[in-house]
Amino acid sequence: MNTTTSPSSSSSPAAGALDGLRVLDLSRVLAGPWCTQNLADLGADVVKIEKPGAGDDTRHWGPPFFPDEHGQPTDEACYFAACNRNKRSVTVDMATPEGQQLIRQLASSSDVVVENFKTGGLARYGLDYASLSALNPRLVYCSVTGFGHTGPYAQRAGYDLLVQAMSGLMSITGHADGEAGGGPLRVGVAVIDLFTGMYATTAILAALHARERTGRGQHIDIALLDVAMATLANQGASFLNAGVVPQRQGNSHPSLVPYQDFPTQDGRMLLAIGNDGQFARFCEAAGTDWAGDARFATNAARVRHRQALVPLMSEVTRQRPTAAWIALLEDKAVPCGPINDIGQAFDDPQVRARGLRVAQQRWPDGTPPAGRAVNTVVSTASPLRLSDTPVQLRHAPPALGQHTEEVLREHLGLDGERLAALRARGVV
Known part of the structure; x- marks a missing residue:
């Protein structure tokens, strides 16, 4: 299988490039989690906040589902593993006042918050940028939405497929109308979500660099539609400068032959x-x-x-x-x-040589708690290759709430009695 196994916790790997950076991840699905996985791979401590009993939507986006030790499917979707490596999962019910207070406390000691709620969605919980930056002026707060916080579509929910259609990307993807199978076509993976996650990563790193000069964080407004328009690249430039509306032409290139x-x-x-x-x-x-x-x-x-x-x-x-x-x-x-x-592709000699298939143990001691069957999780290695501060595999894509007590003890100093009381009330 040529799967590279993650380093053991006792191997004391070199510090990552973003070691010491604290990231509070309030996002779910793909664009936001893709961003925070990049930061986590680079060494940031990413705490992923999830709803108790449910978690990130992608935990349920299957089949396919992870197999258990007998090869039978569990109720955990493989989708989740694509974008949640190196994070710690904490379950908090942000609909409760106590849950909101826990998140505010975590944000007060964080460097970055990433969220992808609809415009204004977190203000009612006191978890919007204005509220959290008042507690922590150095906070870099990245909002990922479908259409941004301004304009006539600001209140709309945005999804990758919808934005692929609206941006014109589908109009240049697929075979021409007169050919067999012709018509608009989506790209085979959610590329707008992925590009948005990458742009968000870049913006966060830029804001952190600016903070070194100003001492203050800032708000980042990243929209799927904005990203989709930007990534039209040469096709967009052809229209803007020459008035040429690009058309679908299958696998051929508009400007290169063959x-x-x-x-x-x-x-x-x-x-x-x-x-x-x-x-x-x-x-x-x-x-x-x-x-x-x-x-x-x-x-x-x-x-x-x-x-x-x-x-x-x-x-x-x-x-x-x-x-x-x-x-x-x-x-x-x-x-x-x-x-x-x-x-x-995964069996290609170059892919194998580059170690692009990696396995991690969700439970490092090999013994999952009762009812938790998934142990080994396989994902695609990060393409980021840094010579002095390489990506380290520290945490497998976590089980729901796997690190709740660990993080709340470590970050907020909560003791066992307080944690038990919060759990009893359904706050965590």
Whole structure:
């Protein structure tokens, strides 16, 4: 399986880049948790607040569900593991005054709060930026919403799929209307949520750096729609500067040719030729003289004559299996690769060599409490590779409320009697 196992708690790993940073995570689902997992991977102490008895929505977004020790599905969805590694789960009912007070106390000693409630949703609990910054002026408070805190859509709930549609992303994803399977298509993962989480991470780090100069935190307003519009990138720039409304064109590229999938003897492969030198080397390897043809000699010419070149290339690529093309082109610096499914991707030699599949023990001593069957959790390793302060795997994606007593003792100094009383009243 080539799964990298997390370091044991006794190995005393080097401090992470964000060691000592306290993050209070009031977010759920994907965009906010993706951000806080980035911070946690980099060494921050992230305390995830969840509703008692229910927790983050993604704990229930299945199937698939984690298997138990007998291989039978539990009631814990695999989705949750994607974005909650290295965090500690604390259950607090923020609908109760006592729960709100606990969260305010945690925020008072935190550096960062991340939340993704609807605009104004936390003000009624006294957990909005104005309320918490009055208690802790150094607090960096990041709000993630669908449409931001201003504008006519500010009160709307926002979801990745909805924003993919509204932003125009779906209009440029998929095959053209006249082709088989044509029509708008969502991207296969919630990319707007993921991009939003990454932008939120960047904004938080920037605000922390600014705090070093000013001594004060600030409010960060991150909206899915804003992020979606920004990540249209070259497609957005084409419209804004040339008035060109991009259209769907399957796997081909609007500005590069050949940059798409091609048929092979046993399936399909991907060619990503980004310059004229690569195209010339492909032609030499394939035994063609297209690089000397004025219609195809430059990328701009190839884009204009796409309809002539692609069928010619397809006839040639069909003559060899995918693996043979990869072997032929690999040492000629011509980008070429297979179109893997996810299982094949995780089995790829490069993916295995980079240790991108990691396993963690949710219960480090190997003995889960009664009723908690899931022990080993597998996730994808962080792509952040820092030479001096590497990412450390400290906590598996936590069971609901796994760290409640630990954190409340450690951060707030609550004793066993107080914790038992809070639990008896359903506050935690």
